[in-house]
Amino acid sequence: xxxxxxxxxxxxxxxxxxxxxxxxxxxxxxxxxxxxxxxxxxxxxxxxxxxxxxxxxxxxxxxxxxxxxxxxxxxxxxxxxxxxxxxxxxxxxxxxxxxxxxxxxxxxxxxxxxxxxxxxxxxxxxxxxxxxxxxxxxxxxxxxxxxxxxxxxxxxxxxxxxxxxxxxxxxxxxxxxxxxxxxxxxxxxxxxxxxxxxxxxxxxxxxxxxxxxxxxxxxxxxxxxxxxxxxxxxxxxxxxxxxxxxxxxxxxxxxxxxxxxxxxxxxxxxxxxxxxxxxxxxxxxxxxxxxxxxxxxxxxxxxxxxxxxxxxxxxxxxxxxxxxxxxxxxxxxxxxxxxxxxxxxxxxxxxxxxxxxxxxxxxxxxxxxxxxxxxxxxxxxxxxxxxxxxxxxxxxxxxxxxxxxxxxxxxxxxxxxxxxxxxxxxxxxxxxxxxxxxxxxxxxxxxxxxxxxxxxxxxxxxxxxxxxxxxxxxxxxxxxxxxxxxxxxxxxxxxxxxxxxxxxxx
Numbered sequence: 001x002x003x004x005x006x007x008x009x010x011x012x013x014x015x016x017x018x019x020x021x022x023x024x025x026x027x028x029x030x031x032x033x034x035x036x037x038x039x040x041x042x043x044x045x046x047x048x049x050x051x052x053x054x055x056x057x058x059x060x061x062x063x064x065x066x067x068x069x070x071x072x073x074x075x076x077x078x079x080x081x082x083x084x085x086x087x088x089x090x091x092x093x094x095x096x097x098x099x100x101x102x103x104x105x106x107x108x109x110x111x112x113x114x115x116x117x118x119x120x121x122x123x124x125x126x127x128x129x130x131x132x133x134x135x136x137x138x139x140x141x142x143x144x145x146x147x148x149x150x151x152x153x154x155x156x157x158x159x160x161x162x163x164x165x166x167x168x169x170x171x172x173x174x175x176x177x178x179x180x181x182x183x184x185x186x187x188x189x190x191x192x193x194x195x196x197x198x199x200x201x202x203x204x205x206x207x208x209x210x211x212x213x214x215x216x217x218x219x220x221x222x223x224x225x226x227x228x229x230x231x232x233x234x235x236x237x238x239x240x241x242x243x244x245x246x247x248x249x250x251x252x253x254x255x256x257x258x259x260x261x262x263x264x265x266x267x268x269x270x271x272x273x274x275x276x277x278x279x280x281x282x283x284x285x286x287x288x289x290x291x292x293x294x295x296x297x298x299x300x301x302x303x304x305x306x307x308x309x310x311x312x313x314x315x316x317x318x319x320x321x322x323x324x325x326x327x328x329x330x331x332x333x334x335x336x337x338x339x340x341x342x343x344x345x346x347x348x349x350x351x352x353x354x355x356x357x358x359x360x361x362x363x364x365x366x367x368x369x370x371x372x373x374x375x376x377x378x379x380x381x382x383x384x385x386x387x388x389x390x391x392x393x394x395x396x397x398x399x400x401x402x403x404x405x406x407x408x409x410x411x412x413x414x415x416x417x418x419x420x421x422x423x424x425x426x427x428x429x430x431x432x433x434x435x436x437x438x439x440x441x442x443x444x445x446x447x448x449x450x451x452x453x454x455x456x457x458x459x460x461x462x463x464x465x466x467x468x469x470x471x472x473x474x475x476x477x478x479x480x481x482x483x484x485x486x487x488x489x490x491x492x493x494x495x496x497x498x499x500x501x502x503x504x505x506x
Contacts, residue, residue: 001024001027001032001033001034001037002034003034003049003052005052005053006053007020007053008054009054011054012053013054015089015092015093015096015097016057016093016096017054018089018092018093019054019057019089019090019092020052020053020054022085022086022089023051023052023063023066023086026066026067026070026086027052027070029070029073029074030069031073034048034049034052037069041062041065057093057094057097057098060087060090060094060105060108060109063086067083067086091105091106091109100220103216104216104217107209107212107213107216111209111213114205115206117202118199118202118205118206121195121198121199121202122199124195125192125195125196125199128188128191128192128195129406131188132185132188132189133503135184135185136185136463138181139178139181139182139185139452140452142174142178142181146171146175146178147450149170149174150171182454185454189455196406200333203333204300204301207300208300208301208303211303264358264361264366265366267293267358267359267362268362270344271293271294271295271342271343271359272295272342275342276297276305276342277340277341277342278337278339278340279296279321279325279328279336279339279340280325280336281325284318284321284322284325285318287317287321288318289316289317289318290316290317290345291313291314291317291345292313292343292344292346293310293312293313293343293346293356293359294310294311294312294320294321294341294342294343294344295307295309295310295311295341296308296309296311296324296339296340296341298334298340305340307369307371308372308373309324309371309372309379310356310371310374311324311356311374311379312355317343321343324378325339326432327378327432327433328401328432329432330403330407330431330432330433331401331402331404331433332401332402332404333400333401334401376393376395376396377392377396377398377480378397382481388478389491389492390492390493391492391493392480392492392493396479397480398493399493402479402495403478403479403481403482403495404458405462405477405495406458406459407432407457407458408455408457409427409430409431409456409457411451415451416450416451416453417448417449417450417451418448418449419443419448420439420449420465420468420469421439421440421441421443423449423461423464423468424437424439424443427458427461427462427465431458431482433480433482434480434481434482435481435482435484436481436482437483438486443469448468449467459496462475462498463498463503465484465498466498466499466500466503467501469500471499471500471502472486473486473499474486474487474488474489474497474499475498475499476497477494477495477496477497477498478491478493479493479494479495480493491506494506
């Protein structure tokens with residue numbers, strides 16, 4: 001490639017000079033003229049000439065495209081270290097030319113790195129879950145064989161002493177193998193827990209960087225369009241203000257309605273002036289069971305608190321807040337300790353619906369707040385069988401935060417044998433999300449199932465229950481709840497199906 005313009009180091013500066021030299025070296029790998037390359041990459045020739053002469057710093061996408069095109073043409077990839085040198089020269093030149101553009105690119109680079117790390121951790125967690133599943137199945141099979149040997153050996157002890165000794169040897173071998181499997185299973189679960197924690201932390205960092213980048217890009221666009229700084233209040237998301245008054249959970253904040261034009265603003269200020277409290281059982285027990293309205297605030301590390309939901313309770317505030325707390329418990333991508341709330345009672349003789357709507361309308365019209373959880377199915381009740389087949393949007397709460405099938409069920413270890421219906425009811429009571437089943441009294445007398453010792457997750461429990469019921473029954477884990485019916489049905493929002501011994505990811 002022949003370049004008509006020389007590089008004037010004194011004019012472009014040392015940073016752009018070093019970058020232009022590196023870009024010219026990369027361009028020589030292409031084996032074509034500047035005009036032909038301009039046609040290939042859909043850039044005009046004059047712009048490319050400015051990139052290669054240091055007069056203009058190209059975007060990061062152009063640098064990556066130049067690296068990829070050179071690798072493809074030569075059939076030889078540059079080493080990661082060599083590519084990092086070019087990227088470093090580009091970022092340095094970009095910051096020297098435009099600090100704001102350099103800061104934005106740094107954010108994009110950080111997000112890309114954390115995203116790669118997050119996908120790595122998620123893949124690690126998926127592999128560990130598969131290893132745990134296979135190990136658990138081996139352990140179940142060993143337990144089954146041990147019980148068979150125990151039963152057979154007891155019945156024939158007196159008549160077949162020699163055979164019993166042989167069975168005892170086999171029993172000891174199986175018991176040793178079982179103990180090894182148990183140790184492996186415990187180790188895999190510990191590794192899975194660590195991998196899930198790392199993946200969750202990476203996802204939180206991704207979310208923080210995405211929001212920071214979105215805010216920075218929006219501000220940059222507004223500055224360029226209007227030549228002035230952006231508003232302190234984001235048009236996309238309303239952040240919770242600093243509290244000026246501590247909430248008194250027992251007595252509560254009471255608000256007597258007055259029907260004036262600024263009622264929505266007054267209601268919002270009454271909620272916003274309180275210090276947010278953790279959405280925990282301890283705090284909810286302090287609230288008097290009276291009607292009122294509330295707001296949910298999500299606090300993610302390194303970000304400002306975010307107002308995500310405004311809701312109501314026409315009967316008892318603590319009951320409604322506890323129902324939402326339990327729903328958040330069993331979801332992926334969000335931690336219970338991230339959630340806080342403020343609330344107030346509605347004293348006047350009217351439903352809490354109107355105050356709730358007044359607050360929402362005020363926030364949306366006056367502050368441009370989106371309140372993401374108010375319009376994505378967060379507080380939907382069980383819609384029954386008709387809703388099971390509904391397609392959900394990508395922004396629906398169940399799609400963003402699907403149920404956690406690794407949820408640990410509380411098991412005191414006192415009961416190892418269950419009729420299928422009792423076990424289904426036990427699972428239902430222990431889950432923070434809905435489990436709808438149609439097992440009747442006839443399944444109280446069905447062949448009991450045996451629950452092995454050790455931790456019991458929702459996924460393990462569903463596998464045991466499906467194996468006990470056989471292939472005619474299907475457990476369908478959807479994005480937001482779980483179904484158990486005598487059917488073979490495909491659901492649009494399914495995560496996993498359990499049929500007899502078969503487990504299939506959707």
